[in-house]
Amino acid sequence: MADPVKTQSKTAIWNDPTFRSIAFQVIAGVAIVWTFWALFDNTMTNMERRGITTGFAFLNETSGFGILMSLIEYDETHTYGRTFLVGLLNTLLISVLGIFAATILGFILGVARLSRNWLISKIAAVYVEILRNIPLLLQIFFWYIAVLQTLPHPRKSFNFADSFFLNARGFYVPGPVPESGFNIVLVLFFTAIIATVFIARWARKRQDLTGQQFPVFLTGFGLIIGVPVVIFFILGAPMSFDYPALKGFNFQGGITVIPELIALWLALSMYTAAFIGEIVRAGIQGVSHGQTEAAHALGIRHNPTLRLVIVPQAMRIIIPPLTSQYLNLAKNSSLATAIGYPDLVGVFMGTTLNQTGQALEIVAMTMAVYLVMSLLISAFMNWFNNRMALVER
Amino acid sequence: MRDFKALPDLAPPLVARGVIGWARENLFSTPLNSVMSLIVIYILYLTLVPIIDWVFVSSVFLGDDKTACEGITGACWAFIGNRLPIFAYGSYPAAEYWRLETCFVLLLFSFGPQFFEKFPYKLPLGIFSLTLFPVICYFLIAGGYFGLEHVETEKWGGLALTLMIAYVGIVAALPFGVVLALGRRSDMPVIRTFCIAFIELWRGVPLISVLFMSSVMLPLFLPDGMNFDKLLRALIGITMFQSAYMAEVIRGGLQAIPRGQYEAAKALGLSYWKSMSLIILPQALKLVIPGIVNTFIALFKDTTLVLIIGLLDILATVQAAITDPAWGAVATEGYVFAAACFWVFCFGMSRYSIKLEQKLHTGHKR
Amino acid sequence: MKKTFTVLGVVAAAMLATSASAGTLEDVKKRGTLSCGVSTGLPGFSIQDEKGNWTGLDVDTCRAVAAAVLADANKVRFVPLTAKERFTALQSGEIDILSRNTTWTHTRDTSLGLNFAGVNYYDGQGFLVQKALGVKSALELDGASVCIQAGTTTELNLADYFREHGMKYSAVVFDTSDQTREGFEAARCDILTSDQSQLYAIRSKLGNPGSAMVLPEVISKEPLGPVVRQGDDAWFNIVKWTLNALINADEMGVTSANAKDMSMGTNPGIKRLLGTEGDAGAKLGLSADWAMNAVIQVGNYGEMFDRNVGPKTPLAISRGLNALWNKGGILYAPPVR
Numbered sequence A: 001m002a003d004p005v006k007t008q009s010k011t012a013i014w015n016d017p018t019f020r021s022i023a024f025q026v027i028a029g030v031a032i033v034w035t036f037w038a039l040f041d042n043t044m045t046n047m048e049r050r051g052i053t054t055g056f057a058f059l060n061e062t063s064g065f066g067i068l069m070s071l072i073e074y075d076e077t078h079t080y081g082r083t084f085l086v087g088l089l090n091t092l093l094i095s096v097l098g099i100f101a102a103t104i105l106g107f108i109l110g111v112a113r114l115s116r117n118w119l120i121s122k123i124a125a126v127y128v129e130i131l132r133n134i135p136l137l138l139q140i141f142f143w144y145i146a147v148l149q150t151l152p153h154p155r156k157s158f159n160f161a162d163s164f165f166l167n168a169r170g171f172y173v174p175g176p177v178p179e180s181g182f183n184i185v186l187v188l189f190f191t192a193i194i195a196t197v198f199i200a201r202w203a204r205k206r207q208d209l210t211g212q213q214f215p216v217f218l219t220g221f222g223l224i225i226g227v228p229v230v231i232f233f234i235l236g237a238p239m240s241f242d243y244p245a246l247k248g249f250n251f252q253g254g255i256t257v258i259p260e261l262i263a264l265w266l267a268l269s270m271y272t273a274a275f276i277g278e279i280v281r282a283g284i285q286g287v288s289h290g291q292t293e294a295a296h297a298l299g300i301r302h303n304p305t306l307r308l309v310i311v312p313q314a315m316r317i318i319i320p321p322l323t324s325q326y327l328n329l330a331k332n333s334s335l336a337t338a339i340g341y342p343d344l345v346g347v348f349m350g351t352t353l354n355q356t357g358q359a360l361e362i363v364a365m366t367m368a369v370y371l372v373m374s375l376l377i378s379a380f381m382n383w384f385n386n387r388m389a390l391v392e393r
Numbered sequence B: 001m002r003d004f005k006a007l008p009d010l011a012p013p014l015v016a017r018g019v020i021g022w023a024r025e026n027l028f029s030t031p032l033n034s035v036m037s038l039i040v041i042y043i044l045y046l047t048l049v050p051i052i053d054w055v056f057v058s059s060v061f062l063g064d065d066k067t068a069c070e071g072i073t074g075a076c077w078a079f080i081g082n083r084l085p086i087f088a089y090g091s092y093p094a095a096e097y098w099r100l101e102t103c104f105v106l107l108l109f110s111f112g113p114q115f116f117e118k119f120p121y122k123l124p125l126g127i128f129s130l131t132l133f134p135v136i137c138y139f140l141i142a143g144g145y146f147g148l149e150h151v152e153t154e155k156w157g158g159l160a161l162t163l164m165i166a167y168v169g170i171v172a173a174l175p176f177g178v179v180l181a182l183g184r185r186s187d188m189p190v191i192r193t194f195c196i197a198f199i200e201l202w203r204g205v206p207l208i209s210v211l212f213m214s215s216v217m218l219p220l221f222l223p224d225g226m227n228f229d230k231l232l233r234a235l236i237g238i239t240m241f242q243s244a245y246m247a248e249v250i251r252g253g254l255q256a257i258p259r260g261q262y263e264a265a266k267a268l269g270l271s272y273w274k275s276m277s278l279i280i281l282p283q284a285l286k287l288v289i290p291g292i293v294n295t296f297i298a299l300f301k302d303t304t305l306v307l308i309i310g311l312l313d314i315l316a317t318v319q320a321a322i323t324d325p326a327w328g329a330v331a332t333e334g335y336v337f338a339a340a341c342f343w344v345f346c347f348g349m350s351r352y353s354i355k356l357e358q359k360l361h362t363g364h365k366r
Numbered sequence C: 001m002k003k004t005f006t007v008l009g010v011v012a013a014a015m016l017a018t019s020a021s022a023g024t025l026e027d028v029k030k031r032g033t034l035s036c037g038v039s040t041g042l043p044g045f046s047i048q049d050e051k052g053n054w055t056g057l058d059v060d061t062c063r064a065v066a067a068a069v070l071a072d073a074n075k076v077r078f079v080p081l082t083a084k085e086r087f088t089a090l091q092s093g094e095i096d097i098l099s100r101n102t103t104w105t106h107t108r109d110t111s112l113g114l115n116f117a118g119v120n121y122y123d124g125q126g127f128l129v130q131k132a133l134g135v136k137s138a139l140e141l142d143g144a145s146v147c148i149q150a151g152t153t154t155e156l157n158l159a160d161y162f163r164e165h166g167m168k169y170s171a172v173v174f175d176t177s178d179q180t181r182e183g184f185e186a187a188r189c190d191i192l193t194s195d196q197s198q199l200y201a202i203r204s205k206l207g208n209p210g211s212a213m214v215l216p217e218v219i220s221k222e223p224l225g226p227v228v229r230q231g232d233d234a235w236f237n238i239v240k241w242t243l244n245a246l247i248n249a250d251e252m253g254v255t256s257a258n259a260k261d262m263s264m265g266t267n268p269g270i271k272r273l274l275g276t277e278g279d280a281g282a283k284l285g286l287s288a289d290w291a292m293n294a295v296i297q298v299g300n301y302g303e304m305f306d307r308n309v310g311p312k313t314p315l316a317i318s319r320g321l322n323a324l325w326n327k328g329g330i331l332y333a334p335p336v337r
């Protein structure tokens, strides 16, 4: 008896799905490779014909220009490789600062939107609707102007206790100078962090086994902050401060927070906070009301319900969109160049590119940094999602 | 037996109704709440009064130059009024404004109906607005044919340019987004890898670097002598960037279609393309319209970045105008105006997307 | 999927089809316009008025090239560029000439794939300070904040100068000259530094020009001139010789008003320049009246200078270094022969 399946498989080869799939992929693959090769080839020919220098040798050349703000030692005698690093660190700095402030503000907003107080919830709503519907670039310009126009000339600085000064050149704060013995405090601090992690693990295990709770937060707080502080004073406060003082044109000494950083920080964190506020609100609302009711029925009081039932579940909803907001913030920090904050795009893809003319290498390096950053954040998100995913029966 | 006649309901006690009752419930329910409300009201008083004064009371609305605004403490809206044509149309020749206006009206008539639930010929109009409309408008605005004067793209600007970039960006990104989303879910490893790489690459880098690349480096990638217009290059960059985001939105829709639909289509013997275009995509696209609107809002705001590569969108025209000594210090007015323009569009769109979401929402919401 | 590949295919085919290219001259002729990179707005050099018309010394240089090549000084498309974008725009072919107060330096000439076609303005870097600071010399500037434009020689000279004199500074970097000026006005910095000619232009745009002054020190040499891509010698020659023709015309007294008459005159040098004798135009691949068109439509170098930056303009700059070599300056063009 003829096997119907077999007869069917005797169709023409170009109608065979496996064959078609492979053929299609081969064609597509060739087309892709060919296109990229053509682009690459064009670029190489163009650059060669125009005599544009290629390669990464420029990274070892002396830069010859100053940068307004640097977290590592830098002056014009350093190399272009160093300018890359300076820009990168400045980008990371504004990203971290922005993420920190946006998260706090965002959570406040999210909770405020759910407040029983009509005024507070409406104000939060108005804030969110205004800020997230106005382009960030515009907000950055706005804050920059606002910051620069309200702050006085250095000679008329706002003076706080003769140690903090605020003027159009920035916010000047005393810089800590650690003295001998401070290392002990540092070591204690880091040991305490590690210890707290272990305590938290142990406490969780114990709770799983016996149901007994352990005040991890308080213990951790005491270990991480309390102990180092006490030791710090026992050692006789081994830290002095370098106070800013007006010398010549500007304040010297201490730490300077430049106005570009202030404006960018304000704009980035206020803008992103509007989105985070919505995410937090949706997260809290997304936890089914039955959960609260069930917890109450079990006799758990309001605060523990929030802490043990609502928040952990809300976090599962909140974290994925939250990470993508963090990612957006990091990418948006590249708008820094519009007001002259020396971030990666400004310092490297801007000035360095201009001085060396090596657009291809520099743009590729800049893009790669952002790409790596976003891949890292996505990787974290996937890991987190897998960990948190509800194990459904 | 006497008829029982209920007395009319008494009104609720005074403290539970009207403004007082409402305030009691919503503002002063607990002591803590009351304190917070009072603080907030005070802060609002401190901020809103000067703002209202600046915007409406002490401001000047009419005038042709700086003298109109001398000595006032409020906003100089006369400046905005005076520069309105430039903010709206950039340096497009004034005699040809009608061409931009025609396009705008066409847009209202073809795309506007999409916001209404029921409207005659909604579908054909929608298709028109996504296909023929951009082409017609390109010829109308650029000119050079049918006796229309040619207007170079350097002269395009202002709000018109902003709208144009956003519209083209979204319309052009749609087909690419669909293809990429399908590719990302394909069984063929080569296609899938390519699509994933493409999407993640564009989503991972800031738009400003994409714009920079397309504005100054694109010609380097192309054969010598092949060169397109700067605006077109920016549009290419924006479209690539946007299609990656669009692909992710559409993928969400594809994932939301139950397996049964795919299997049913297969069972009917439909080919891949048929089952996609007839069964899956229509459902998936409908599901993700709110998401598309949201990416559109994001794109609309992002169009401001084109000023960094020297295209004169509305923000750039405003910036140029506020540095003009002819009007003195009007920076705040300029930025507030630009912000208001963006806000109106974005807020309107976001309301629309929320409405749609509610309409399409079939899940179980508390 | 199919769609993408069709598109890719078309793009790729287009790439191969056009990859055989002609030179810039042919491209410009075919296009009918010259694409010229200028600044985003610098009075006297390149600035756009409300109606969108460009004026300035750098603008006129491009117009002269357009007149020489296309016989029409108005067939120029001006592309405003920040200092940061300019070289990439030229390298990539976005523009045919960069005429944007650009300093001729060794690095730029040798490693950016560029060629400088000459000098149309000899400049030097200076400082603009608020009078209220009471500073009289650049040597008193230790510790100052300096507003500066990104991607310029200015940025490098500044670093050198302060290092040489053992002084410290902090550089506040902006993208455009408008932003730089606004930073200066908002007291973001104590001094603004740029090429001296531009300082006067910037000062004229200040809210209160009298509040600031230019310090006497000139800390660098800034020969500014038009730039073209390397590797297209024919085009390089055209730009170089158009500039030389403008300077020679100035030296020989040929102006936009008298060029027609002088071309009929007896001076063989002038006749060679204006194309009534010899084949100077043909050797450049241009028509015989190339220089005549440039001079008639734009004027000679002296006319350009007077119209845009000279004593009768708001900038009020005297010829100084930019006078002809036989009039106390250093402007010296090789002869047309």
Ligand SMILES: N[C@@H](CCC(=O)N[C@@H](CS)C(=O)NCC(=O)O)C(=O)O
Residues within 6 Å of the ligand: C038, C039, C040, C041, C042, C081, C082, C083, C101, C102, C103, C104, C148, C149, C151, C152, C153, C154, C175, C176, C177, C178, C180, C193, C194, C195, C198, C222, C224
């Ligand atoms: N000669 C300098 C150029 C200096 C420069 O760009 N100066 C600024 C003045 S602060 C300028 O021209 N800006 C005009 C603009 O931003 O378009 C160089 O070649 O690096």
